[in-house]
Amino acid sequence: MVNITASRMWTVTDAKPKLNSLVAEAQSGQMAHIVSGAQIVAHLVPPTTWIIDDPLALEFMMRAVVDKEAAWVAADNTQWQGDHFVLTHAGDVLGRVLGWAWRTDPDKIFMRAVTDYAMSLGDAVQQSMAFPDVSEGLARSLGGGVLERSEITAALKYAEKHWDEWALPPADSEAVDTESSL
Known part of the structure; x- marks a missing residue:
């Protein structure tokens, strides 16, 4: 389950210019949640995040x-x-x-x-x-x-x-x- 943190939410517009820093933060273990309208549309997660894709x-x-x-x-x-x-x-x-x-x-x-x-x-x-x-x-x-x-x-x-x-x-x-x- 992705634990959603309000302080780590970014609108698509706000996330675009910050993408490099958000990726660097993901590498160091911090998630980012991308929001469009009132819905989370994507998560930027660290590379070690457990993902079940099978x-x-x-x-x-x-x-x-x-x-x-x-x-x-x-x-x-x-x-x-x-x-x-x-x-x-x-x-x-x-x-x-x-x-x-x-x-x-x-x-x-x-x-x-x-x-x-x-x-x-x-x-x-x-x-x-x-x-x-x-x-x-x-x-x-x-x-x-x-x-x-x-x-x-x-x-x-x-x-x-x-x-x-x-x-x-x-x-x-x-x-x-x-x-x-x-």
């Missing part, structure tokens, strides 16, 4: 985190109300990963991670998970110092809006649909 490696890493965190949360006795699981907190590790995913690519990375997590968690607790089942726990995790409140709200609204495009239906509903079509 989609398959990213998928393997995300899957490992999602599965591990789902298993950890499923084993947390404080999230069970009798024999029903209620996600109250998805954990700070998952929150950091989802925060990075939100800032990096809301559609492809964030939505994939959120719905994969819900499916993995559902498998671990043996109950299907819909967006309302995970939203409160995700909000708390994202709020663990990762995203600002406005970003959390935007991320959860986005997830709710796009949930049906990404989430797989539970196995039970597929069986019901098959039977009703006979």
